[in-house]
Ligand SMILES: O=P(O)(O)O[C@@H]1[C@@H](OP(=O)(O)O)[C@H](OP(=O)(O)O)[C@H](O)[C@H](OP(=O)(O)O)[C@H]1OP(=O)(O)O
């Protein structure tokens with residue numbers, strides 16, 4: 001996808017007065033707005049409220065698409081109400097992604113495989129035709145976060161589909177050769193540093209320079225701020241629990257082959273969310289009372305608890321446990337699980353299948369072992 005000549009995009013990394021200032025100028029379609037990264041305030045403040053505004057915190061992927069007349073349009077629009085609009089990609093990738101979502105969400109599946117899959121997907125609320133383009137209406141996976149941190153991991157050793165030309169195959173293989181060993185690649189991430197009060201954006205130009213050896217130290221660990229004092233290693237256990245559930249799902253399901261799909265990992269980098277960490281790690285159902293007071297910058301946390309900290313959800317390991325995971329009442333685990341998001345996105349190359357998707361499964365297992373190494 002070509003962006004480029006007709007717009008100026010400035011993301012002021014420096015947060016001013018706890019705001020992210022972003023200006024997007026389109027030569028042909030001028031749109032200016034100021035966004036606060038607090039999405040609730042954002043709803044009040046953005047000039048583009050009625051229309052929605054480009055999603056500010058985007059790890060990777062297309063930022064702009066061409067409308068029918070060639071005009072540039074934001075590829076992902078934040079509607080501010082918990083939903084986004086994602087522009088349909090060019091033919092036939094857009095249609096393939098749409099039909100995947102329709103298949104999963106339009107039919108009433110009793111199949112537990114599909115029920116489980118849905119819990120890893122944004123909610124699909126239909127196709128929307130608007131202006132010059134068509135969009136998928138999806139739940140915003142970072143809605144409600146004060147300081148969303150996102151990392152996009154493209155899964156699989158093979159990231160081209162059976163219809164790819166030789167040229168595309170070579171170009172995919174060249175992009176990130178360590179994917180052959182790792183089974184995944186970081187395509188981008190945005191991380192909030194609560195001390196400096198800045199966002200750091202790691203583009204694919206950065207992440208493509210990573211190697212198998214540096215993937216953890218210069219890639220994954222930066223997403224959790226493991227290089228700084230205010231690190232988020234509290235998120236590793238809950239993430240691992242979710243990854244193991246996903247691993248189990250992929251080790252069982254034989255319905256789909258997910259080529260070039262991504263895992264979107266997200267958490268709230270807001271300092272006071274971290275403040276609750278020692279207690280929300282508890283999953284034993286002990287009484288936990290929390291209240292957060294955000295007074296425009298000075299966080300006041302009240303945490304009353306009688307919890308035993310440091311417990312983690314044990315992953316379910318067998319197929320029979322898989323079923324019990326699906327039916328498990330997660331209410332007690334909610335605080336823990338809510339701290340980190342793990343979702344599958346980008347289904348432009350999903351195909352029906354009758355076998356296990358070893359391509360993605362391999363990548364998930366490697367990712368799990370990378371995450372485990374960060375706990376040591
Ligand atoms: O270079 P191309 O032509 O393979 O473009 C890639 C896209 O392929 P397409 O041509 O649209 O089928 C490609 O799309 P698919 O994953 O093939 O749907 C990606 O958007 C890729 O970006 P990244 O590697 O995920 O950061 C895109 O790669 P970059 O252009 O960002 O390198």
Ligand SMILES: Nc1ncnc2c1ncn2[C@@H]1O[C@H](COP(=O)(O)OP(=O)(O)O)[C@@H](O)[C@H]1O
Pocket residue numbers: 055057058059060061062063075076084086089122138139140141142150151152262264345346347348
């Ligand atoms: N449902 C969603 N909620 C929040 N952010 C999203 C959602 N879908 C995509 N994004 C953001 O947009 C980026 C690109 O999404 P993706 O589906 O991979 O687009 P593309 O098809 O252009 O590759 C992701 O890295 C993520 O940051």
